[in-house]
Amino acid sequence: MIVYGWNSKELKQAPFPGHICPACGAENSFIVVDASYFHVFWIPIFPYNKKLRIVCGDCGHTMKPKEVSQEVRQFAKQLKSKVKIPVWMFSGVGVVTLLIVYGIISSFLNGQKELEMLNDPQVNDIYFFYDSEEPTEYKYYLRKVVAVRGASIDVSPYSFSYNMEPEELEMEDGFFHSLLWG
Numbered sequence: 001m002i003v004y005g006w007n008s009k010e011l012k013q014a015p016f017p018g019h020i021c022p023a024c025g026a027e028n029s030f031i032v033v034d035a036s037y038f039h040v041f042w043i044p045i046f047p048y049n050k051k052l053r054i055v056c057g058d059c060g061h062t063m064k065p066k067e068v069s070q071e072v073r074q075f076a077k078q079l080k081s082k083v084k085i086p087v088w089m090f091s092g093v094g095v096v097t098l099l100i101v102y103g104i105i106s107s108f109l110n111g112q113k114e115l116e117m118l119n120d121p122q123v124n125d126i127y128f129f130y131d132s133e134e135p136t137e138y139k140y141y142l143r144k145v146v147a148v149r150g151a152s153i154d155v156s157p158y159s160f161s162y163n164m165e166p167e168e169l170e171m172e173d174g175f176f177h178s179l180l181w182g
């Protein structure tokens with residue numbers, strides 16, 4: 001089960017003198033700026049927007065900006081525009097960005113490794129081929145380097161073909177027997 005949804009966090013509170021609470025008549029109101037953000041397992045993924053509310057410090061009566069005078073709304077909007085969304089609300093975006101960067105770097109390093117293997121073949125390197133001429137679906141096969149002689153290499157043929165790129169080799173895949181038994 002994945003727990004996700006919207007959360008809200010208070011960013012800033014500023015007193016707003018001159019505003020009379022319509023519920024209790026007190027002149028002790030605050031303007032509060034909240035930010036709502038999307039979370040997955042309570043980890044903030046990305047912020048959505050900033051919201052305003054006017055709260056009475058005496059009775060707690062809360063009003064939305066549209067319920068108050070133009071003057072209050074103006075003041076509240078200015079406050080809202082000055083408040084910055086905290087960076088931690090972008091945690092999810094940060095994690096995704098890191099994963100993408102990690103993916104790019106590791107595929108680059110894999111590419112480098114492949115180039116190294118092709119430029120400098122070593123005994124026991126395993127090459128992986130794709131045969132588009134193969135009439136069956138088993139178009140993938142492997143060759144293992146058994147000797148390197150200058151510009152040419154000897155490869156050991158391999159009895160199995162695959163219908164997909166093998167993720168890893170198993171004991172039964174063959175090559176490992178020749179390693180074990182010489």
Ligand SMILES: [Zn+2]
Nearest residue numbers: 021024056059
């Ligand atoms: Zn009040």
